[in-house]
Structures are given as structure tokens and as C-alpha cells.
Amino acid sequence: AQKITQTQPGMFVQEKEAVTLDCTYDTSDPSYGLFWYKQPSSGEMIFLIYQGSYDQQNATEGRYSLNFQKARKSANLVISASQLGDSAMYFCAMREGLIRWNTGNQFYFGTGTSLTVIP
Amino acid sequence: DGGITQSPKYLFRKEGQNVTLSCEQNLNHDAMYWYRQDPGQGLRLIYYSQIVNDFQKGDIAEGYSVSREKKESFPLTVTSAQKNPTAFYLCASSIYGQETQYFGPGTRLLVL
Numbered sequence: 001a002q003k004i005t006q007t008q009p010g011m012f013v014q015e016k017e018a019v020t021l022d023c024t025y026d027t028s029d030p031s032y033g034l035f036w037y038k039q040p041s042s043g044e045m046i047f048l049i050y051q052g053s054y055d056q057q058n059a060t061e062g063r064y065s066l067n068f069q070k071a072r073k074s075a076n077l078v079i080s081a082s083q084l085g086d087s088a089m090y091f092c093a094m095r096e097g098l099i100r101w102n103t104g105n106q107f108y109f110g111t112g113t114s115l116t117v118i119p
Numbered sequence: 120d121g122g123i124t125q126s127p128k129y130l131f132r133k134e135g136q137n138v139t140l141s142c143e144q145n146l147n148h149d150a151m152y153w154y155r156q157d158p159g160q161g162l163r164l165i166y167y168s169q170i171v172n173d174f175q176k177g178d179i180a181e182g183y184s185v186s187r188e189k190k191e192s193f194p195l196t197v198t199s200a201q202k203n204p205t206a207f208y209l210c211a212s213s214i215y216g217q218e219t220q221y222f223g224p225g226t227r228l229l230v231l
Contacts, residue, residue: 004161033218043207045162045222091161095218106177107152107220109161
């Protein structure tokens with residue numbers, strides 16, 4: 001089974017509008033972390049936002065917010081007031097289990113959503 | 120400037136040849152990671168290292184090797200045993216006690 005599922009291969013949004021990118025995850029471990037990354041055409045992965053499984057409130061970072069619904073195992077990214085520079089691939093990722101200091105943790109990535117902002 | 124550097128940006132490999140991708144960071148991060156990205160897909164973990172002289176296999180380690188002789192450096196060798204090496208390779212690092220991984224600009228490997 002896929003650990004991270006992103007069902008939207010491509011999305012379009014009008015400039016200055018808000019957009020939601022979907023992400024569902026699969027784990028039986030009560031401790032995990034969820035991440036969103038942006039990958040522009042240059043290729044570099046840019047960290048956007050993080051949500052821990054025990055965090056009571058949804059994470060926010062500027063125009064980015066994470067809509068965390070634990071019972072549904074979803075971690076959707078909301079981008080408000082879209083800008084042309086937001087056009088990129090967006091990846092959802094998960095760190096599963098307690099943080100292991102001695103051996104580290106594996107991350108699981110989804111297949112990504114391509115976002116295009118229309119002027 | 121602090122960050123992660125990867126070189127070269129583009130690398131060409133001939134059949135049967137081993138090639139090494141460089142990853143250096145000056146962030147004083149403890150952990151380093153190598154990922155492979157194929158077109159239309161997410162990232163898959165090749166190897167990761169939490170401390171110097173220690174590393175762990177990821178999901179797709181076959182045909183790859185790594186070393187971690189210095190904290191700052193985590194080179195990846197793509198061996199001739201890797202039959203389909205054409206991909207985009209990303210290196211990442213993270214600091215002890217924090218989870219977020221920060222990525223380098225990537226190396227695109229092509230087979231001649």
C-alpha cells in the first residue's frame with residue numbers, strides 16, 4: 001500500500017485565489033510527521049510546512065497552511081492568494097514512527113501535484 | 120552562504136562505468152540522505168547516514184554505494200550494477216533533533 005497518496009496530478013488556479021492540494025497518508029504508527037515540499041522547474045526541493053501527529057493545531061507558514069484531519073488521515077496543503085511564482089510541483093511526505101536518533105528515519109514521498117497559476 | 124551543494128549538475132555515464140555524485144553541506148547537519156527521482160514520480164530513498172562512518176540502506180540501495188568519512192560530505196557512487204541509472208538525484212540533510220530535510224539542487228544523470 002502507498003504510504004502517501006496525492007490524487008491530483010495537475011491543478012490550475014487563478015492568480016490571487018486560494019487552492020487546496022490533497023494528500024492522504026497510511027500508517028498505523030501513532031507518531032509521525034507530515035511535510036510539504038515545493039519543487040520548481042529548477043529541481044530543488046523547497047521545504048514549506050510541517051505538521052506533527054501530536055500537534056493540536058494546524059500548521060501555518062505565511063500563505064501556506066496544512067489542513068490536518070487525523071481521523072481521515074489527510075494532510076491537505078492550502079495556498080492562499082496564489083502567485084505566479086507558486087507554479088511548481090508539490091510533494092507531500094511523511095516520516096513514520098518515533099524519531100530514531102541513532103539510525104535516523106525514512107521519509108516517504110507522494111507522486112506530486114503540478115500546480116499552474118493562471119494570470 | 121550556508122547550504123547544500125551537489126556536483127556536477129549534469130553527469131553522463133557510459134555502459135559499465137562507475138560514477139560518483141558529490142554532496143557537500145556546510146550547515147553542520149548530522150544526517151544526510153540520497154534520493155532518486157524518476158519522471159512523474161516522487162522521491163525514493165537510496166541511502167541515509169545519521170553519523171560519520173555509519174549509513175543505512177533505503178528502499179532502492181541495489182547498484183549504489185556511499186561513504187561518510189566526513190560530516191560535511193556524503194558522496195554517492197552509481198555502480199555498473201545499477202542497470203537503469205538515468206534519473207534526477209537529490210541529496211538532503213537534517214539537523215539532530217529536528218526532522219525537516221533540506222535539499223540540494225540535484226544532479227541529473229544520463230546514460231550514453
